[in-house]
Amino acid sequence: MPRTISLSIFDNGAKPAHWAIFIPTGDQGLRGKIIHRNYDFLSETRIYHILPLAQVSEQYVRDTVGNGRESIDTIARDRMESVAVVVPAPGRSLNPFDPTALNCQSWIFHYVQRLSVEGLVSSDASLVLQSAPRVLRK
Template sequence: MSRTVFLLVFRSPLFPAHWALWIPSADDKNVGKVIEVDGSVHTGFEHSIDPVFDLSKTTRTFVVIKLGEISDDTVVDSESRIIDPIEQVALSVPAPGPTLNPVASNAPPKAPVQLSNCQNWITKFVAELVCRNLLDASANEVVQNAPKN
């Protein structure tokens, strides 16, 4: 059996969209696992995994984009903190650190500034899933063409 994996794109007219990976549970297509990094370019990001995220209760504007299919044995539907294979891959991709100095910072200027955020991380995470043959290579193209705002 296989499970469908989606990219969640939380749209924003002013800032880069927030991206997360979404895997609906086998029992309820509104509830599932969200894998993402949370934070900011000022403070850096941290891995975040919510095994029981209820998509029907979110109030933010979002788009759901199919990335592909993964083997059912790579995902565990559980509130327990069993780290399943897809989470292991997510945790192996480092979350971005701070990439933007505050205005009042005494840090030397970086040239040029390369901002790294959740979109960069999802791109690397999906590429790693493809590299490990957990997702089809077409998922990389889907991510490249996803809405950025």
């Protein structure tokens, strides 16, 4: 059975929006994981938007409880997390307001591209990213 992975977009003030990949526990609701941590949108105070990004085979996803507690675990528990650990993180930007600086959005593009290359998601997921908001505000 396919699972839905989504792009989560969070308000980040005047800076580019924070992007993350969200996989709901049991393929429904607002609890699950953001690659790489446990997450519960019900406790989120920032403005956010969730866009369905792609379908992935359930064999590549291991559910979490989605209780929002920060995980100190750094071990990849499923294929989605395994791919994420090989995509280099952009590091801290010297100018977080620079729209051309590498940030979480560029990391998401590289991550989704790698998922596509490895055959886990359709290349159509890149189209969703291209049309996603770069800034999210009240």
